[in-house]
Amino acid sequence: MTGRLLTYLKTHKASAVLAVLLATGTILAGMGLMTSSGYLISRAAERPMIVELFMITAAVRFFGISRAVVRYFERVVSHNLTFNILLRIRTSFYEQLNAFSQKWLMAKRPGELLTGMISDIETLQNVYLRIISPVTVSVIICSITFIMLLWIAVVPAFAVLGVFVANAILVPSLALYLSRGTGKTTRGAQGRMKVFLMENIQGMHDCLWLKNQEKIEQELDAIQQDISNVQHNNAASSGLVESLNQLFANLAIVISLILIIPLVLGGEIQAVLLAALVLGIFSSFEALQGLPMAFVQYDSFRESANSLRKLTDPGEKPDAQKPSNGIHIQGHPRIVFHHVSFAYDQEKQVLDDISFELTPGSRTAVVGPTGSGKSTLVNLFSGLWEPTEGEISVDNYPLGRVDMHAYRNLMSVVSQDTYIFNRSVRENLLIANAGADDAQLVKALKKVGLNALANNPGLVLGSLGMKLSGGERQLFALARALLKESRVWVFDELSANMDMGTERKILDALWKTLDGRTLLTITHRLVDMEKMDQILVMQDGRIAEKGDHKSLRKTNGLYAKMYDQQMELFKD
Template structure:
């Protein structure tokens, strides 16, 4: 774990060095304050002239002030280092999630991904703030303290070293053993709790009308009780480790005191230095004070690290071409013998071939589950086909950079996501540089005139302040802002009433302009306005042609039209 996390320090070498130096300086000023205070007390007991105490009094003041100043800057630099590292980790994780294939993302719960992005990375701050930096500082302070004591007497140095080793190594080892098995459980409990709460909040309406409010409350209370029990157990271990450290620090001080007394009596050490030595040794144990508690969280941090790297090191990505081709212009879109399956045993698309001419209007129709939406996912390279090619202007899309490929498309789907932000922010996603005048213009074009005067309206979670039809029109406004040459409509009128459906179809027809349009639908409305219709069933193309041609005879398409006329 430590080795993999250290890679994030490479871009923060200056902050890392500064944090270590300031950490060492903080402990040394503390030692200086306690040592000079002990010397001052002992020297003052001899009733010297006040002028003889001037230097040591100044030293006490210097160390007292400098300790506060150095501690402040140590906190600032170490926390800035930590925040930079956590920011880099979150950025890396988000970029990785963006590059992962839909196959990897399918089945992952949004709450669990959120826990990895927030809670797990927050947990890893303990590695930098409480394990790596303090461990290095502890080694340096131990070395400085033992070397300083060696000049007085090697026995004092060895005695202090013994207690440093016990407190700085034995206690962390004990802490790791005490927490064995609890770290993974702690991370899993927290992640599971967050995931559960997010799922229940999203499904709050269903829980209420299904009468599951009490059951949900009971489950939340049970999960919270389990977390509390885990935290109480951790708190008990923390208390024990803190007590043992205090005991060892005081034993170390008393050992040095007892060993130093004979040296004072024989005149090897001046008597005024006895308090200085003992208090200096006691304050030096601040360097190892929190190592036990820090390593108590080692397994928790390790599990959080494993969850983080399980995403960032995943290889299930849409591979970018080593030498991407530049698509200066394009003509037709072509599928050539494309086959694809989400699962090995279930074929979703089988040997699909068709061509969409530039600036044409193409409808891809068929019953639910026939593979229509899968074509869109393949065209946008959210997945790659198992066999065959998808071409734009004669270039295989796998030879194009994914971002540049997707910049050619604007997609309006039935489940277009509306963020819990203002209307302005939801539109600026498509074009961040758009002015308010442009936003008003596109809202007017798609028929949302009533909202054009209130761009600061918060649309609520999932766009709850909008009707189903209004959410589709906001998505259409985004497409207009993006101004891509290819528009894809994936079931844009699904689950809408006839009046709203007509409003949206009219808006689409009025705004499409000189663009290539692909309409994915099972609603056979305005099909006579399409240049070609591709009919799919069970992952295969069963028919192709114009509306008039396909209605002639007993075609599959004709039967679909007949069914919709009967049940409409």
């Protein structure tokens, strides 16, 4: 990863060099401002003619203005370089992720991928601003200061150089020691927080049903305490490092005064230059202010780089099942799961010994807590992945021998996140059936209750369908399913995150348009369960209960508990 970042920098070598020169120019302007100000004060104490101060006064103004101007352009160039590096990192990262199968991606926890895509990449994007630039600029400023002092006085020059070197070695070394392991600790705490928030916000229904609020709050407090401890330690280390930086800068002033005053008294250096030299030396130590943090950031940089490398280089990449030129399934298929188990890898078993049957025209609901394997079941059902054990059969043929293209044409899969393109209603619907005419489009839209869209098929829906409400988006997805004229409908959380009124509208449209199709629906909301022929209750990757609504209510098991708790929430 380090080599790749250096390659990115070489691609923008001109911008990198310009940014370093501008950063150096900013500090030199500051040194010029302090030096000229010191000279102005000393010269003014001699009560010269005002005209004799015009030149030095102009120099003070020049350096003051130029420092702000150069700083501005340095920020523009360096941040533009950072954004270009960020673009290259993200593009490379997404290209590598795209090479992996969906099975491999689903094996990763969402928070883990989010940490990689956001936190780690944000850390790496600052490798120039917080590591390369401070180190380079400090070396240049140290060299320039030494050469200038060497031209004036040899002994003070070497003395200041010694303080420079001591500051550049001792303080960053201490900072590195204090920050040892903090990169891993910080990333770990932030990663746990992202995983926690993603999984528990998505599983809020489960939390309420199972009354785990107190446990969730305790876990959140523990993670937050870990983050607070890391931030407290980082703040203490930063405070100590900044104090030491100031100590060395002040030490340089003391040493300079001790060595230069005798030279002034001996007439080797003009007395009016004393303040200018001392203030110039003091201001040069600004170049070392960011050096300790560069070493501190290096630990975080290394941890993020290793994390991304592991994330995008997992070794063997599992392939998703490929479509085959196998048995061509037609009509209304019968689909059976025979003792199916599935694992993303050896350590993550998701489904265990799943058996059930979908007969033509049947209605099946799969319910259960978050993480119980419901969505994985849909991916197996649609042939995206192969079972690690057991078999899925379609009309008595193993799914692996079936022509995948023909099989998938028999079904319509609708998720809770329906994607709407920034195109017209017509174009978005033709995705489902490219040969449909406007009459068919209008008929499908009216069937699901989207009469306003039916009357204006040329309406552009905006980016991500921003002109549609959440309920209208799901009804639009239902219209797509109708247009495809498939015999099997698979819905993954069709009415998730909807209010009760919108959910009722969507479900009414579903029952109105189902028309004898086979239905497999994944849901948290136990609404209209009495209309299902069978309900599969998932828990920890297994079918904990199976039956219709009435029989499951009588058993007083997990389903009955979930149903009763949800009804209480609806009453509230």
